Amino acid sequence: MEELRERVWHGSLNVEIMLSDSIVVPNTPLSEKCYHIVVLRESFLALYLPAIVRKLGNNVIVTYENPYKQWWFEYDGVPVPWEYPCGVLFDFLCNSSTTSTGKEDDQRLQMWKLKLCHGNKYPPGILPLVDGLRQVKDHWKHQWKQACFILNGSAKRIMSLSIPDFEAFWQSLISRHQPDYIKVREKLLTPNKTKHIPIRVWTADASFLQPSIPANSDTMTLFDVMTSMDIKLQENNRAIIQGIVICSDEDIINLYDLFASIDGFLYVVIK
């Protein structure tokens, strides 16, 4: 169990960042307009912006105030929101997933190819990063408040965290220190007294759902949850969590315990 949690925490993606054609200085060699990085699945793309802009920012024709404001990513022409964990976005936008047996569909190095864009007119669905890192932190905090409310019926547990505890919680994400993260996370959960499960589902037709799933004493499986949303899991309609195709008879509370993301939600991608 602990090993699996650790693997989820350390899960990573190979990402190629290419400057968008609309902002790159003409005749820039490929090596100067492209940057290969490894991002953690359980992190936010916005947290990588300073390093990316530092690396590629000398080769753009635009002037920019800071590494957050007016920047965004696109994948295959589709704007990529920064406010969801990287792994969820990857699973939704382009995953060729591994099965629960660990067998890979493809032996090639999987690369998520993103375009780095800049402009004062944001594409639909992209949250303007007007407050930089502070905004990322605030957004994450509010996601946890919501998750805490869903889990416990009130947001008191997170609202009553001490400032040092809350800062340690955030810093654990930045410094990637899992024990600190788990220590604070455990204060937000009440084992066996969970009221509802914070779950978000991205369906195959790109609908984004946040169902209310009661945590009954009776076992509730992923199949039950999907059925409650009229989603039929089958060969070409699989449930993917943390990049893994999940069997529909898995207990939803166990899945939450193992695979919930850094913002307190369990994300299920159907594709």
Added chain:
Amino acid sequence: MLSLQQYNKQLPEIAKLVSRWDKASRVQLIKEISDHILVVNMRQKQFLTIELQINYDKVYQVPSIRFRLWEHALDDEDVSSSKLLFLSDVELRSIIALNSFSVSLSSDPTTKEVWYHVNNCDTDANVGTEPERYLLRWISLYLQIFDPTLNIMLI
């Protein structure tokens, strides 16, 4: 918390009250199948309109406000244009009276529109849990973000 049924029941009265608000240039009650939405446009300054919506937050089970800022400009040929304005927290607080409220940007999963949301996690602590006249107590507090003199209208 306020049930969705109570929210839908109390909102028409609030719509009437808000339509008396001198800052509101448009007030429209939209009755959706589940929750009702109150749309209010208000001219904040000569070149700024605030588009705000009151709707129901199904997670926290309380009323909720989201808003957008539209900046108006006249070009050289006197054609009026509008664009959405996204400001930092400090800039936003210089325009509206957020005080201890916190807001965050989020995008509507369906329309992909980006709105400022007033955060709802402590709504009950702010207005109490008694369902009767809940929405009246709520607007008397939360709409002061946009008009600190609003309470005079509610007397």
